[in-house]
Amino acid sequence: MKKFDVVVIGGGPAGMAAALGAREKGATVAILERDTRLGGILNQCIHNGFGLHYFGEELTGPEYAKRFRDKVLADSGITVYLEAMVLSFNEQKVVRALSPTEGLLEIQAGAICLAMGCRERSAGAIGLLGTRPAGIYTAGMAQRLSNIDGYLVGKEVVILGSGDIGLIMARRMTSEGAKVKLVAEIMPFSSGLKRNIVQCLNDYNIPLRYSTTVTRVTGKQRLTGVYVAPVDEKMQPILEKEEYIPCDTLLLSVGLIPENDLLSGTGVQMAAVTSGAMVDEYRATSVPGVFSAGNVLHVHDLVDNVSEEAFVAGRAAADFAKGVLPCGDTVAVIPSDGVRYALPQRVHPGEGKVKLYFRVDKVYKGRTVVVTSGGKEIKRKKPLVMAPGEMQNIEIEKSLITGEIKIYTEE
Amino acid sequence: MEKFDVVVIGGGVVGTAVLRSLSAYNAKILLLEKSSDVASGASRANSGIVHAGYDAEPGTKKAYFNVKGAAMFPALTKALGVPYRMVGSLVAAKEGGLPALQELKARGDANGVKTEIISREEILRLEPNIGPEITYALYAPEAGVVSPYKLTIAQADQAVVNGATIRLEEKVVALQKSKDGFILRTEKGEYTASYVINAAGAGASEVNALIGEYAPMETHGVGDYFILDSKEAGVVNTVVFPLPDEKGKGILVGPTADGNVILGPTSRKVPHERAEENEVTREGLDLVREGVKRLIPAVNLRSVIRVYAGTRTAVGSDFIIEQSARFPHYFMLLGICSPGLTSAPAIGEYVAAAAAEALGLTKKKEFLPLPARFHLNKSSDEEIKQKVAEDPAYGRIVCRCEKVTEGEILDAIRSPLPAHTVDAIKRRVRAGMGRCQGGFCRPRVMEILSRELNVPLSSVRMGDKGSEIAPYEVKEGYEKV
Ligand SMILES: Cc1cc2nc3c(=O)[nH]c(=O)nc-3n(C[C@H](O)[C@H](O)[C@H](O)COP(=O)(O)OP(=O)(O)OC[C@H]3O[C@@H](n4cnc5c(N)ncnc54)[C@H](O)[C@@H]3O)c2cc1C
Ligand SMILES: Cc1cc2nc3c(=O)[nH]c(=O)nc-3n(C[C@H](O)[C@H](O)[C@H](O)COP(=O)(O)OP(=O)(O)OC[C@H]3O[C@@H](n4cnc5c(N)ncnc54)[C@H](O)[C@@H]3O)c2cc1C
Numbered sequence: 001m002k003k004f005d006v007v008v009i010g011g012g013p014a015g016m017a018a019a020l021g022a023r024e025k026g027a028t029v030a031i032l033e034r035d036t037r038l039g040g041i042l043n044q045c046i047h048n049g050f051g052l053h054y055f056g057e058e059l060t061g062p063e064y065a066k067r068f069r070d071k072v073l074a075d076s077g078i079t080v081y082l083e084a085m086v087l088s089f090n091e092q093k094v095v096r097a098l099s100p101t102e103g104l105l106e107i108q109a110g111a112i113c114l115a116m117g118c119r120e121r122s123a124g125a126i127g128l129l130g131t132r133p134a135g136i137y138t139a140g141m142a143q144r145l146s147n148i149d150g151y152l153v154g155k156e157v158v159i160l161g162s163g164d165i166g167l168i169m170a171r172r173m174t175s176e177g178a179k180v181k182l183v184a185e186i187m188p189f190s191s192g193l194k195r196n197i198v199q200c201l202n203d204y205n206i207p208l209r210y211s212t213t214v215t216r217v218t219g220k221q222r223l224t225g226v227y228v229a230p231v232d233e234k235m236q237p238i239l240e241k242e243e244y245i246p247c248d249t250l251l252l253s254v255g256l257i258p259e260n261d262l263l264s265g266t267g268v269q270m271a272a273v274t275s276g277a278m279v280d281e282y283r284a285t286s287v288p289g290v291f292s293a294g295n296v297l298h299v300h301d302l303v304d305n306v307s308e309e310a311f312v313a314g315r316a317a318a319d320f321a322k323g324v325l326p327c328g329d330t331v332a333v334i335p336s337d338g339v340r341y342a343l344p345q346r347v348h349p350g351e352g353k354v355k356l357y358f359r360v361d362k363v364y365k366g367r368t369v370v371v372t373s374g375g376k377e378i379k380r381k382k383p384l385v386m387a388p389g390e391m392q393n394i395e396i397e398k399s400l401i402t403g404e405i406k407i408y409t410e411e
Numbered sequence: 412m413e414k415f416d417v418v419v420i421g422g423g424v425v426g427t428a429v430l431r432s433l434s435a436y437n438a439k440i441l442l443l444e445k446s447s448d449v450a451s452g453a454s455r456a457n458s459g460i461v462h463a464g465y466d467a468e469p470g471t472k473k474a475y476f477n478v479k480g481a482a483m484f485p486a487l488t489k490a491l492g493v494p495y496r497m498v499g500s501l502v503a504a505k506e507g508g509l510p511a512l513q514e515l516k517a518r519g520d521a522n523g524v525k526t527e528i529i530s531r532e533e534i535l536r537l538e539p540n541i542g543p544e545i546t547y548a549l550y551a552p553e554a555g556v557v558s559p560y561k562l563t564i565a566q567a568d569q570a571v572v573n574g575a576t577i578r579l580e581e582k583v584v585a586l587q588k589s590k591d592g593f594i595l596r597t598e599k600g601e602y603t604a605s606y607v608i609n610a611a612g613a614g615a616s617e618v619n620a621l622i623g624e625y626a627p628m629e630t631h632g633v634g635d636y637f638i639l640d641s642k643e644a645g646v647v648n649t650v651v652f653p654l655p656d657e658k659g660k661g662i663l664v665g666p667t668a669d670g671n672v673i674l675g676p677t678s679r680k681v682p683h684e685r686a687e688e689n690e691v692t693r694e695g696l697d698l699v700r701e702g703v704k705r706l707i708p709a710v711n712l713r714s715v716i717r718v719y720a721g722t723r724t725a726v727g728s729d730f731i732i733e734q735s736a737r738f739p740h741y742f743m744l745l746g747i748c749s750p751g752l753t754s755a756p757a758i759g760e761y762v763a764a765a766a767a768e769a770l771g772l773t774k775k776k777e778f779l780p781l782p783a784r785f786h787l788n789k790s791s792d793e794e795i796k797q798k799v800a801e802d803p804a805y806g807r808i809v810c811r812c813e814k815v816t817e818g819e820i821l822d823a824i825r826s827p828l829p830a831h832t833v834d835a836i837k838r839r840v841r842a843g844m845g846r847c848q849g850g851f852c853r854p855r856v857m858e859i860l861s862r863e864l865n866v867p868l869s870s871v872r873m874g875d876k877g878s879e880i881a882p883y884e885v886k887e888g889y890e891k892v
Pocket of ligand 2: 420421422423424425426427443444445446449450451452453454455456457458459460461462581582583584610611612613614615618633634676721722723724747748749750751752753754
């Protein structure tokens with residue numbers, strides 16, 4: 001059986017950064033990627049806007065991916081298996097994959113780093129009512145069809161949900177001559193980045209209606225239209241105000257779900273809010289030697305954060321494989337009062353700093369974020385605005401940790 | 412004009428069952444189906460239950476074919492490689508429901524169906540999650556679940572293997588008696604037949620009208636369903652029904668043959684012109700939620716991966732399965748509503764025998780089996796290794812949720828009855844039927860179809876004509892890889 005110190009599952013930005021992180025620590029690394037090339041979802045994100053934080057310049061998705069891919073491929077300590085889909089891994093950290101060239105592949109890992117990314121919520125998952133015609137797509141599927149295959153899904157478009165992919169596709173389809181008639185968002189705020197609302201909708205006069213949903217769709221073979229209606233405080237549509245919009249395309253941008261199917265039965269503890277694993281600051285899960293980073297851990301809006309997080313996980317996985325990862329007791333990080341979740345969920349007290357990533361539950365202007373440990377305040381910060389669509393972070397000194405960490409907002 | 416001995420109109424589970432049985436005889440046979448694939452009508456969207464047979468009125472055709480059909484399922488599905496499990500069913504009743512259960516049991520006894528009335532304690536052993544109000548149940552251990560579209564497709568495939576012809580996207584629009592048989596016309600061609608079998612489901616009355624046979628008013632009832640993620644599979648073990656009422660067998664909770672959980676159906680009347688819309692409604696889904704709560708309250712509705720609707724077509728209260736008195740050699744199958752799926756194999760044998768007798772057909776020496784297919788999900792490590800070594804396409808996973816390989820998709824495209832749409836592939840190999848509902852694999856399936864059928868991606872369809880998925884070319888800004 002082949003052996004590697006660190007086996008990375010998934011070769012998107014998270015997987016590539018994790019592999020490079022592990023290499024910094026001298027580990028031998030394998031990346032198992034299901035697709036025909038490295039890069040993950042970035043390969044279909046041909047728009048600008050990647051790498052502002054990490055590289056200090058604006059790159060397209062494929063450009064950002066290429067910078068990492070070139071490094072990975074140049075490193076002889078990293079073995080890349082392409083078209084290799086991981087089927088399972090067990091307690092002994094034997095990873096099983098299937099590939100056309102290798103057949104059933106079994107690899108013994110010293111540590112495993114999960115980097116499988118996420119998938120989109122489907123029409124079925126939101127119980128979309130009406131008929132079942134062609135013309136209904138998740139935004140990412142439409143993005144792949146246009147940006148990788150070169151085909152446009154339709155000409156008259158309604159988008160449900162204001163997630164980033166939906167916003168970006170609104171602009172993309174408009175530039176291809178389609179008419180985007182409406183973006184309907186069920187929440188009173190967008191889950192997308194502010195800059196995407198400005199650059200993808202406002203600049204093209206595409207209307208965005210909050211607290212609005214699609215109530216049903218019509219059409220037999222191809223979509224002929226959708227009904228939209230405002231929703232009340234309980235998110236129930238106000239059907240008397242239903243309005244019909246003729247269109248041939250409905251794009252869904254209604255949420256991303258970490259792709260954690262591999263974890264069922266492994267004993268890795270999951271967090272309900274993120275649908276990802278519970279981790280400490282090394283991105284170590286509850287199962288020793290299993291690490292997680294990127295969209296499979298929690299859905300990110302900026303790839304820069306993905307890369308940063310994955311470097312941490314990759315280095316830690318290498319340390320674990322060599323038996324030098326610090327261990328010991330952790331304290332829990334508990335979000336409340338406006339903080340929907342915080343990650344890592346557990347932190348080791350000690351030396352150095354740790355960044356707590358978190359998301360808020362609605363748009364806050366001029367509200368303060370407070371972190372306490374053992375009942376004592378250890379950090380506070382007052383960002384101008386915090387929106388659910390934009391991941392926040394706050395850095396704390398580990399030496400100040402004396403007990404349970406609480407993170408919340410206050411006036 | 413092509414000449415056939417027998418033409419079957421309609422490629423549902425009934426029409427293909429007839430075709431399969433007929434293909435055992437020495438005869439030139441044809442099936443005409445108006446959609447882009449078989450299993451496009453009621454046989455695609457139903458509950459997938461192999462009813463034990465206690466429900467049908469004793470002495471009816473429904474009772475006869477149900478009981479006979481159900482008994483054929485274990486061997487038939489095994490031979491065809493179709494998912495089927497004899498999971499048993501429960502009709503769950505609250506306090507006061509005992510007399511109704513006893514009535515059902517009496518019917519079961521009259522129909523020769525094994526049933527038993529069991530107490531709450533015994534129910535709990537079968538269904539630990541049963542609702543608190545349920546006190547008794549009628550247990551039918553021989554009820555089962557089957558994949559209705561896979562059965563339909565496999566029947567079609569085996570018929571083709573045995574020499575039958577199937578023409579898709581050919582709606583019968585004219586049918587007339589000729590001197591020595593019939594002339595059928597579709598949008599694409601003309602055929603003559605010595606014997607015609609009308610198995611057109613919701614379109615059967617219309618087909619009868621074409622030739623001037625009795626064309627009764629049909630009633631159509633739409634049923635809405637939820638399908639849950641396979642991770643919920645443990646919540647229910649048998650098919651659990653409420654007590655039936657005048658509208659039908661009620662809203663059930665059960666496992667599907669492929670390992671998901673199914674909830675539904677409702678029964679909403681729709682006019683004939685809307686019988687093929689299969690629209691899912693809010694009221695319908697609300698009724699399902701309500702119904703399910705009483706039977707298995709633990710059902711997790713947040714794990715829904717799909718909602719859909721199917722339409723039943725009924726004519727009066729029993730099946731109409733008879734040779735026309737006015738036109739000898741014309742056989743009609745009308746009002747094949749539930750338990751039509753269960754009855755189909757028995758109906759197929761019966762109708763084929765009638766046609767064979769009328770035409771004096773003889774049985775072939777050999778009835779060829781359907782070759783077994785590789786399914787990654789159901790294979791041992793050794794089988795997988797060998798298969799991938801033979802053809803690397805079996806090592807390339809396309810649908811990650813259901814673990815379907817490119818090799819399996821190619822098999823579907825190269826089937827006896829070839830799949831040429833995304834939905835046809837989905838029904839054969841489950842690519843796109845899992846929790847992400849094709850979000851990831853649909854473009855890949857389209858790429859494979861485009862390559863194999865040698866057509867541009869823009870003409871790859873979901874199903875019937877007009878359902879192209881990505882019909883326009885992008886002008887700029889993509890890199891072909
Ligand atoms: C459509 C879209 C638009 C975005 N736009 C921007 C933007 O403008 N700017 C920005 O900064 N960020 C953007 N982001 C965010 C950022 O790009 C993503 O968060 C980032 O790509 C996530 O990286 P990842 O490696 O975690 O996941 P992915 O990129 O999804 O990579 C996961 C990889 O794992 C592989 N994989 C999964 N399961 C298995 C398995 N079992 N075996 C083997 N391999 C497997 C997959 O094939 C994939 O290659 C966008 C994200 C999306 C989805
Ligand atoms: C909601 C629901 C739940 C059900 N649950 C069950 C169950 O659990 N168990 C059970 O045993 N039964 C069940 N049934 C009943 C069962 O599904 C049907 O009895 C069965 O599928 C009928 O098959 P069929 O071949 O007669 O009709 P269909 O499957 O409708 O096939 C008829 C075919 O004829 C084609 N056609 C129509 N007109 C023409 C034409 N002019 N030319 C060419 N082709 C034509 C149609 O396109 C169609 O493909 C259920 C039905 C419904 C709707």
